[in-house]
Amino acid sequence: MLTLESLVSLLPLIIVATTAVVVMLGVAWQRHHAGTAMVSAGGLVLALLSVPLAAGALTSPPLMTVDGLAIMGSVLVLLCALVTVALSHHYLTGYIGPREEFYLLLLCAVTGALGLVASDHLATLFISLELLSMPLYGMLAYSFRAERSLEAGIKYLVLSAAATAFLLFGMALIYARTGRMDLAGLAAGLAATPDAWTLAGAVLMVVGLGFKLSIVPFHLWTPDVYQGGPAPATIFLATVSKLAVFLVLLRLVMVAPIFDSEWLRTLFTLLALITMLGGNLLALFQPNLKRLLGYSSIAHFGYLLVAIVVGGQLAVEATGVYLITYLVTILAAFGVVTQVSSPFGGEDAAGLHHYRGLFWRRPWLAAVMTVSFLSLAGIPLTAGFIGKFYVIALGVADARWWLVGGIVAGSAIGLFYYLRVMVTLYMPEPGMRRRDATEDWGSRVGGLTLMVVAVLILVIGVYPAPVIDWVVGFSGVL
Amino acid sequence: MILVWLILIPFLGGLLCWQAERWGEQAPRWIALATMLFVLVISVLLWLGGNFSLPGNGESQWLLEWRVDWIPRFGIEIHLALDGLSLILVALTGFLGALAVLCSWHEIAHRVGFFHLNLLFILGGVVGVFLALDLFLFFLFWEMMLVPMYFLIALWGHSGSPGQTRIRAATRFFIYTQASGLLMLVAILALVFVHYSNTGELSFSYDVLRGTDVPEPLAFWLMLGFFIAFAVKLPVVPFHGWLPDAHAQAPTAGSVDLAGILLKTAAYGMIRFALPLFPEQSAAFAPVAMTLGLVGIIYGAVLACGQQDIKRLIAYTSISHMGFVLIALYSGSELAIQGAIILMVAHAFSSAGLFILSGQLYERIHTRDMRTMGGLWSRIPVLPGFTLCFVAASLGMPATANFVGEFMVLFGTFPSAPVVVVIASVGLVLAAIYSLLLMQRVHYGPEYRPGPLKGPDAREYGMMLTLLVLTIAVGLYPQPLLDTTAAVAAPVAELFTDASDLAARAGEVN
Numbered sequence: 001m002l003t004l005e006s007l008v009s010l011l012p013l014i015i016v017a018t019t020a021v022v023v024m025l026g027v028a029w030q031r032h033h034a035g036t037a038m039v040s041a042g043g044l045v046l047a048l049l050s051v052p053l054a055a056g057a058l059t060s061p062p063l064m065t066v067d068g069l070a071i072m073g074s075v076l077v078l079l080c081a082l083v084t085v086a087l088s089h090h091y092l093t094g095y096i097g098p099r100e101e102f103y104l105l106l107l108c109a110v111t112g113a114l115g116l117v118a119s120d121h122l123a124t125l126f127i128s129l130e131l132l133s134m135p136l137y138g139m140l141a142y143s144f145r146a147e148r149s150l151e152a153g154i155k156y157l158v159l160s161a162a163a164t165a166f167l168l169f170g171m172a173l174i175y176a177r178t179g180r181m182d183l184a185g186l187a188a189g190l191a192a193t194p195d196a197w198t199l200a201g202a203v204l205m206v207v208g209l210g211f212k213l214s215i216v217p218f219h220l221w222t223p224d225v226y227q228g229g230p231a232p233a234t235i236f237l238a239t240v241s242k243l244a245v246f247l248v249l250l251r252l253v254m255v256a257p258i259f260d261s262e263w264l265r266t267l268f269t270l271l272a273l274i275t276m277l278g279g280n281l282l283a284l285f286q287p288n289l290k291r292l293l294g295y296s297s298i299a300h301f302g303y304l305l306v307a308i309v310v311g312g313q314l315a316v317e318a319t320g321v322y323l324i325t326y327l328v329t330i331l332a333a334f335g336v337v338t339q340v341s342s343p344f345g346g347e348d349a350a351g352l353h354h355y356r357g358l359f360w361r362r363p364w365l366a367a368v369m370t371v372s373f374l375s376l377a378g379i380p381l382t383a384g385f386i387g388k389f390y391v392i393a394l395g396v397a398d399a400r401w402w403l404v405g406g407i408v409a410g411s412a413i414g415l416f417y418y419l420r421v422m423v424t425l426y427m428p429e430p431g432m433r434r435r436d437a438t439e440d441w442g443s444r445v446g447g448l449t450l451m452v453v454a455v456l457i458l459v460i461g462v463y464p465a466p467v468i469d470w471v472v473g474f475s476g477v478l
Numbered sequence: 479m480i481l482v483w484l485i486l487i488p489f490l491g492g493l494l495c496w497q498a499e500r501w502g503e504q505a506p507r508w509i510a511l512a513t514m515l516f517v518l519v520i521s522v523l524l525w526l527g528g529n530f531s532l533p534g535n536g537e538s539q540w541l542l543e544w545r546v547d548w549i550p551r552f553g554i555e556i557h558l559a560l561d562g563l564s565l566i567l568v569a570l571t572g573f574l575g576a577l578a579v580l581c582s583w584h585e586i587a588h589r590v591g592f593f594h595l596n597l598l599f600i601l602g603g604v605v606g607v608f609l610a611l612d613l614f615l616f617f618l619f620w621e622m623m624l625v626p627m628y629f630l631i632a633l634w635g636h637s638g639s640p641g642q643t644r645i646r647a648a649t650r651f652f653i654y655t656q657a658s659g660l661l662m663l664v665a666i667l668a669l670v671f672v673h674y675s676n677t678g679e680l681s682f683s684y685d686v687l688r689g690t691d692v693p694e695p696l697a698f699w700l701m702l703g704f705f706i707a708f709a710v711k712l713p714v715v716p717f718h719g720w721l722p723d724a725h726a727q728a729p730t731a732g733s734v735d736l737a738g739i740l741l742k743t744a745a746y747g748m749i750r751f752a753l754p755l756f757p758e759q760s761a762a763f764a765p766v767a768m769t770l771g772l773v774g775i776i777y778g779a780v781l782a783c784g785q786q787d788i789k790r791l792i793a794y795t796s797i798s799h800m801g802f803v804l805i806a807l808y809s810g811s812e813l814a815i816q817g818a819i820i821l822m823v824a825h826a827f828s829s830a831g832l833f834i835l836s837g838q839l840y841e842r843i844h845t846r847d848m849r850t851m852g853g854l855w856s857r858i859p860v861l862p863g864f865t866l867c868f869v870a871a872s873l874g875m876p877a878t879a880n881f882v883g884e885f886m887v888l889f890g891t892f893p894s895a896p897v898v899v900v901i902a903s904v905g906l907v908l909a910a911i912y913s914l915l916l917m918q919r920v921h922y923g924p925e926y927r928p929g930p931l932k933g934p935d936a937r938e939y940g941m942m943l944t945l946l947v948l949t950i951a952v953g954l955y956p957q958p959l960l961d962t963t964a965a966v967a968a969p970v971a972e973l974f975t976d977a978s979d980l981a982a983r984a985g986e987v988n
Contacts, residue, residue, distance in 0.1 A: 379625055379656075380618040389663070393552075396667040397674075404664055412657035419649050423632045428588075468551045 002061055009057035009066040011050040012074050013114040019043025020107035027100045037089040040103040041082060044110070048078045063182070065120035068474035072320055073117030073247045076327060080239040081110045083331050086449040087338045088232040094343025095143065102142055105135035106236060113244040122171045122181040125248060129167070129212070132241060133160050139233035140225060146347055152228025159211065159221045167208025173201030186256045202264060205252070212245040213301050214294075215271055216278040223282075226294030231338035231348050234290060238297050238330050243323055246304065250319055253308050268309045272403055275302030276410035283417050290350040292417060293333055296376055299414060300326055303391050303407055310398045313475065318390040320471035321464075325375070325387035328456045332372035335450045336365055342446065358425045364447070366425045368454040375457050377418040378411055383460035386467075480520065481544045481558040481609055484568060487517055488575070488602030492595040499591025510579045510594040514601065518572030521565060530562045530962045539965065541565065548615075552670075553681035557612040562962035563819065564608045567739075567746055570826055571608070574738040575601040578731035580941055581834045585730055585841060586634060593634055596626035600735055607743045613666045614682040616751070620707075620743070621659050627732065627740070628652045635727040636846075647723035654720040658710040665703025668696065669755070688754055701756035701763060708752055711744035712800045714767075715774040725793035726846070730837030733789060737796050737829040742822050745803050749815070749970055753807065757973040764808040764974075768898050771808070774801030776901075779908035783915055788836045788846045791916055792829060795872060798905060799825045799880075802887050805898060809891040810974030815967040816960055817886025823959065824871070824879030824952060831868035831945045835861060838938055839920070842931045848916075853925030859933035862921040864942045871949050873913040874906055879952035 007014070022043070023036055055071045064070075084106065092099040112131030119125040137160070141153020175181055177198045178189030207218065214222040226234050279299030286292040304322050307315040340355070340362075341348040349355075359366035375384030388411065395404040460467050491513030495506035524541070533539045540559040548556045560568075578597060586593050603623025610616040628648045635644030666682070673690045674680050681687065692700060710717040725733050753760050760767075778797030785791040799821065806818035838861060839854070840846055855862040871878035874885075884906065892899045934942070952959060 374625065380621045385618075385621075392660075392664060393667050393671075396664060397671045408657065408660040408664065411660055412653055415653050415656055416649060419628065419632075419652055420645075423629070423645055423648075426592075426629070426633055463548075465549050465551065468549065472551065 003059060005057055006059045006061035009054045009059065010061050010064070011054045012047040012078065013111060013118075015043060015047040015050055016078075016107055016114060017111045019047075020104060020111060023100070023104050023107060027098075027104065031098070031100055033092065033099045034089070036100040036103050037085060040107055041085045043107065044078050044082045044085065047114075048075065048082070051075055051078070060118075060120070063121040063124040064115070064118045066118055069247060069251060069316070070118035072471065072474040073244060074114055076243055076323065077110060077113045077117065077240050080243065080327055080331065081106065081113075081236070083335070083449055083453065084232050084236050084239075087235065087335055087342075087446045090446045091230070091232050091338050091342040091344050094345050097145075102139065102232070105138045105142075109133075109135040109139070109236065110240065113240050116244040117247045119248065120183050122175070122183075122186075126168065126171065129245070129248075130164065132244060133164075133212075136160075136233070136237060136241060139236060140229035142233060143230050143344065146228075148224075148228035148347065149230060150228075152225045155221050155228075156225050163208045163211035163218070165208075166204050166211070170201045170204030170206075170208060173197055173204065177201070183251070183255045199261070199263065202256075203267070206249075206264075206267070209245055209249050209252075210271065213242055213249070214298050215301060215305065216275040216298065219275075219278070219298050222294045222298055223286075223291040226297075227288055227290045227350060230344065231290075231334060231341050235331065235334040235338065238293070238334060239327050242297070242301065243327065246301070246319070246323065249308060250316065253311060254316065265309055268305055269400070269403060272302050272305035272309060273406045275299065275305060276406050277302075277413070280410045280413040280417075284413065286417065287352050288350050289337060289352055289355065289421065290334075290348065292421065293330070293337075296414070296418075297326075297330060299410055300330075300376075302410065303388070306391050306395050306400065306403050306407070309400060309403065310394050314394060314397065316475040317468075317471055318394045320475055321390050321468060322387040324467060324471070325383035325457075325460060328453055328460065329372050329375040329382075329384050332368055332450060332453045332457060333376065335446070335453060336369040336372070339365055339446055339450060352421065352424055355421070356424050356427050360426075360428060364451070368450050369425055370422055371454045371457050373418045373422050375461070377415050381458065381461045383457045383464075385461055386464045479544060480524070481542055481560055484517060484520060485558075485602055485606045485609065487513055487520075488598045488605060491516075492598030492602065495594035495598060496591045499589075503587075503590050506591045506594040507579060507583060510598055511576055513598060514572050514575035514579060516572075517601075517605065518569060518576060521569035521572055524560070525565055525569060525962070528562070528565065528962075530965055532965045532968060539969075545612075548612075551680075552614070553679065553683070554614045555612050555683060556615060557683060558609040558615075559611045560609060561966055562964075563746065563749065563966040566819070566823065566959065566962055567608045567742060568605055570742070570823060571601055571604050571739050574734055574826060574830055577738075577830060577834065577941055577945070578734045580937055581734060581837055582729060582731040583937060585837060589633070593630070596629045597731055597735070599623070599626040600630065601739075604735075604739050604743060608746060611684045612682050613670070613684060613687065613751070616747075617659065617663055617666060620662070620747075621656065623740070623743075624652055624655055624659075627736070630732045630735075631724060631728045634729045635732070636729070636840075637727070644727040647720075647727040651720040651724040654710050654717070658707045658717070661703045662707035665700040665707075668700055668703075672696070684751070690755075692756075697756060698759050698762075701752065701759035704747070704752040704755070705763070705767070708744040708747045709770070711747075712741060712804060713744075713774075713797060714770045714800075714804060715777050715797065716770075718774075718778075718797055721797065722790045722793045725796070725833075726787050726789045730833060730840075733792075733833040733837075734830045737792070737833060738826040741796060741800060742826065745800070745807065745818065745822055748804075748807050749819075749966065753970050754973055757977040760808065761810065761974055761977040764810065765895075767808040768805050768895060771801040771804035772898060772901050774798065774804065775905035776801075776908070779905055779912060782912040783908070786848055788839070788848055788851075788916070788920065789833065791848075791912065792832045792836065795909070795912060796825070796829055798909065799829075799872075801905065802884055802902065805891055805895075805902060806887040809887075809894050810971055811890040811894060812964075812967050812971035814887050814890025815971055816963055817883050817888075817890055819883075819963045819967065820879060820952065820956055820959055821883025821887060824883045824949065827945050827949045827952075828868050828871040828878070828880055831864070831942065831949070832872065834938075834941060834945075835865050835868065838934065843927075848919045850926055851920045852923045853921070854931075855921040857925065857929065858931045860939070861934055861942075864946065865921060866917060867946055868949075869913040869917050871953075873909040877950060877953045879949050879956065882953055882956045 115128030143149040211218040283295035307319045375382035378384045378388035498505040542560040545557040606619030631648035782794035803818045806814040
């Protein structure tokens with residue numbers, strides 16, 4: 001039963017959905033770019049403020065569960081969405097054509113992500129996942145006059161639809177065996193030893209989710225989509241979408257015993273290994289920064305899969321911490337790409353040559369980029385190291401030596417291309433302009449957000465105790 | 479608290495240098511110099527005021543200690559401590575840091591502030607390595623000092639022989655050390671979790687983990703994890719691939735830091751962590767380690783003879799000298815371990831001297847290729863004389879610190895491993911050959927080009943003279959150094975004999 005109490009626990013979702021409606025009506029009434037951005041940001045902030053209320057609610061709405069994992073996921077989703085909005089505004093000022101709909105799509109996708117992290121039933125899981133993905137097609141193909149953007153959108157649409165089919169088929173198989181679709185029911189119905197059909201169902205679901213997480217061998221869309229999509233859409237795809245899907249995968253593994261079988265663990269181990277090595281190897285000689293970051297995010301989710309393999313309390317905690325460190329890092333990295341490409345002028349500045357000598361032209365931006373790449377590489381005193389530390393600790397504590405070896409090898413390979421990008425930032429270029437940044441309000445909001453994110457990377461790296469406590473608080477609730 | 483300041487001062491100084499560039503090019507140089515001298519003065523004062531005798535029962539082995547909780551979730555603390563060995567190495571860091579600033583006074587003309595930021599961050603990281611007692615903290619500093627070193631080589635280095643760009647050299651250096659460092663992290667974590675499953679306490683503290691009872695096959699692998707991390711940095715021969723290029727392509731200050739201090743962090747790590755944490759496994763591993771040391775001595779020396787690039791030559795001699803250190807550390811004799819410490823200090827002086835000299839030569843004739851040198855003795859005043867002195871030190875001439883170190887190493891190792899000592903002595907002969915080759919090809923013989931070159935100015939003169947005086951002073955009267963480090967070397971040696979006794983007894987029982 002949907003009571004008032006359970007509506008309170010849905011407050012963030014409701015607020016974001018309402019904001020989407022308001023933005024839509026506002027756009028229909030009068031177009032105003034800055035206003036739309038403000039309203040969207042305001043709605044997201046409001047939703048963020050309502051999270052404590054939702055956490056305090058006693059009952060969950062039907063088909064959903066508002067537990068620690070969901071609350072943590074909601075906070076992270078909303079924060080990432082806020083950063084995306086802050087960066088989008090300046091980016092879109094150069095866009096010819098309707099700019100306001102971008103925020104509408106973004107808010108719809110955020111609604112989907114909020115539902116996804118809280119879903120407790122295969123039906124909500126599916127609907128939320130689609131609500132998250134559909135607006136992304138539009139966002140990726142937003143600058144549809146650019147060939148690559150259109151290609152990215154269509155590619156994502158086709159492959160995503162294929163993945164959805166896998167997911168649905170897997171759900172159907174599991175439903176056929178158990179007759180239940182809520183996760184608790186699945187857990188109860190599947191307690192007995194799994195037969196071939198349930199295993200097939202589980203594997204098909206993993207394929208469907210693995211596609212969204214771009215786990216090797218389902219990663220083929222990633223570089224093209226990352227490269228083609230407008231930078232803010234790519235940010236959203238790399239952060240919110242991946243975060244929400246991963247939390248769902250974690251929830252499935254934690255709750256349903258079918259995902260806990262030794263056979264499936266071996267499969268996950270294998271996937272993790274080829275993902276971390278494959279992602280890093282493919283990035284090795286990549287001259288396009290957005291593609292490189294795409295491969296890098298593949299590798300990072302390979303590391304994170306260790307948490308899925310190991311499972312248990314520590315794994316939830318490790319996932320939380322790793323996701324936070326990954327999010328701040330990738331936000332900073334893509335944020336710099338967005339800032340350099342802003343305002344939009346046809347195609348994003350993604351070639352590595354755009355970044356040559358950036359330190360001497362826009363020192364702060366280059367500093368942010370350096371910090372984020374150090375963090376991606378997992379160098380101590382940055383957030384990335386804490387995440388990597390957690391994952392390695394997880395592997396060692398469970399004596400998964402193959403995975404640990406994979407992380408070490410992957411990190412060593414990864415260094416090569418991270419260092420290549422970093423040193424490019426400092427290479428002087430003949431005939432270089434001294435400073436070429438345009439100073440206006442839009443770039444300042446984006447720039448300020450980026451600075452905050454970069455400082456966060458360092459703060460988490462130097463003093464991670466508060467973040468760890470925060471995550472531990474939530475993972476205990478599960 | 480003074481320990482925290484020892485680490486913080488270089489970092490703060492570095493940031494100040496970066497910002498000071500706007501006040502002119504000289505400002506960062508003076509700030510960096512003052513910073514390093516400050517570190518040096520603090521450590522010398524600590525040395526003068528310290529009591530380095532062996533601690534009695536119940537007394538702390540640390541001269542100074544500072545600890546505070548950092549990440550309570552994992553029992554990680556910021557735990558710094560100082561004993562004789564750390565103190566000497568910190569003082570060495572301050573001294574060589576000041577030299578590194580001085581020797582790049584004219585060499586570095588671009589992006590001066592950013593250069594000194596990197597330089598001081600390296601030194602801050604190194605001081606952190608020498609002081610950290612929490613294993614997590616130690617690892618953190620260990621990895622952290624790589625990043626500025628990478629930038630130092632990649633941005634201010636020389637492009638070397640064709641196909642060997644400085645960026646490649648820097649990247650190789652970084653990947654070697656970082657990957658091996660991760661192995662150490664894995665070993666640290668495994669040790670922590672073994673301790674956790676034994677006692678239910680999560681801790682990264684050195685004191686707590688030292689007594690951990692690790693099951694046998696695992697213990698050996700963990701020891702290997704630590705050993706490989708240190709072996710890459712030392713470097714031990716199969717892991718030395720990064721060193722010649724990094725040295726050759728680094729700016730002079732980078733080479734001085736690399737040879738003078740960074741290599742020493744590895745030896746320090748072995749004395750402080752690898753040996754005490756896994757005494758039995760290390761004792762069992764000693765024959766392998768000593769063999770690797772021998773290979774390093776001979777390999778480094780032979781390759782040094784064939785180099786055309788003067789900095790590469792000096793780099794290969796480093797491999798050779800560090801082979802002696804490795805043998806000594808695994809000999810389990812107090813005398814040899816003390817000898818290794820002296821050799822570390824001596825090598826820091828002599829290799830720093832030679833690298834600075836080759837930097838000064840480069841400033842004058844713009845090449846490091848020995849084929850285009852020759853006859854410089856008559857063209858440059860004073861510098862060739864200094865070169866001769868440091869070359870003599872490097873080959874282990876009596877009255878230099880190197881002689882004392884090598885002699886103690888060989889003498890201390892002989893009772894336990896006579897064959898090793900006999901073979902290692904061959905290295906001394908080879909050392910004479912490569913040293914004299916260097917001298918002959920650079921300074922003697924016919925002049926490659928005529929015309930006199932500029933002699934050293936006061937700055938260059940002062941640097942060389944200080945280094946030379948220190949080398950000879952330690953060579954003539956090494957006792958203060960020995961007194962300071964005795965309390966460190968004795969327990970390590972004792973661990974070793976205990977472990978081998980244990981092994982022997984186990985053998986009898988079987």
